[in-house]
Amino acid sequence: MSQRIFIVDDEEHARSRLAILLADIAEECPNELVGQASDAAGALQGIVDTRPDIVLLDIQMPGMNGLDLAARLAREGEEMPAVVFVSAHEDYALNAFDVHALDYLVKPVRAARLAQALKRVATLRGRSSGTAEATPRRAHFTVHERDRLLLVPVTDVLYLKAELKYVTLRTRTRDYLIEDSLSSIEEELDDVFVRVHRNTLVARKAIMGVERGVVGADGESERGQEAWQVILRDVAERLPISRRQWPVVKALVR
Template sequence: MTPRLFIVDDEAPARARLKTLLSDIAAECPHELAGEAGCAQQALDGIAQSRPDIVLLDVQMPGMSGIKLASHLSRAVDPAPAIIFVTAYDEYALKAFEVRALDYLLKPVRAARLADAIRRAAALRAQASPQHAAIGAAASVMSSKRQHFSVQERGRVLLVPVSEVIYLKAELKYVTLRTRLQEYLIEESLTSIEEELGSSFVRVHRNALVARHAILGVERGAQPVDADGEADKSSEQWQVILRDVDERLPISRRQWPVAKALVR
């Protein structure tokens, strides 16, 4: 198999040097360059479209580090590409392997070392089973607290900052992610999100998590009426007032003490 490679580095000269190095080893290590990117969003778009086998990834980049990007790729792309970090910093090696990187190369990279890493990654990828890929992705998800959600929109993979999310609501087999401007659908469980991001979100109902920063207050909802047409105070319903959106979310009886404590 001739592996397809994708380069991610925020510095254009660094990408150019890596492409020159790849050209130098083309005879002993055949490969195809699928694309390159200078930031995380470009990388996600390009990788989702070109489906490379291996990503040569820098660590230090503005906006989102290579470590975080590698974690997102394991969730957003199926099958996820093999990751080889190419960086000038040696202190991130442990974190790199926590997100299932196959190798960690320090700049300036030697040609023989790069060729060996690519051949090894290509061989391991060819042997990998779907079960191994699923295990690797799950381990990557659990390795660090995310700063973004990966969402699919019109064939693209977008990054939505956790700080912009107002609420997450389970509906059928999907979860609706709501920001101030838009809604997205993601295929994650509220339980797993709550376990990971419980410091940022609070459960107000069995089917809804609300960002703590987005809670402005609570108010009584419309009361149901009994058989005589009178308001049924025993079924009083409270709901969350949210920042930047008009929508209200109901608060379950079980979660009412938690929600009430947040707005005291």
């Protein structure tokens, strides 16, 4: 299904470039450019008139900036379009996800990256299955590493495990440390992750199956005790399943 797009940017050449990119990826990601605006006031009216699915939104604009506009859209009601920020600066990424943005693109935007963003929005909003879903609060986890800010897509995460005061986030390629709590992640993204243990959430799509194996001490079983474990896609690691969560996991793999 074609996605209806509205562009908001105070620079005409930036709007023109996005329009060209949308046309270039139309076969891969069907879309219809339904409107453009150079400021927040024009965007508010245009969005009401055209009812787009996605707003490609610049941040630094005269008057009301993109962050303020996104926050206002979020207050307008349940039919808020998905917001994808398009900015020349990475510094606003943290603030962007605080106002429910589903992605954050850094200029100059490449066609492949824009296509990835449109596909992610379609998936998260249930467009691929033809059903309407509530929009998740975030599309990324934010990771602080020394002087860097990294955005790890939720869709890349295999599991999250609470360890001491941090949570370890595991992707196919490496581990990251984040400061979010497991309980808040579970509440927010319960359709993406399932709790398999009091200290572990696993991506539902990453579960290949379960098997019996010997596990270490985990607070619910003794060291060396045999118990059920999760088999994950793309990694050899096995994750123990607690007795309390076993019925939930078993129902997923039937």
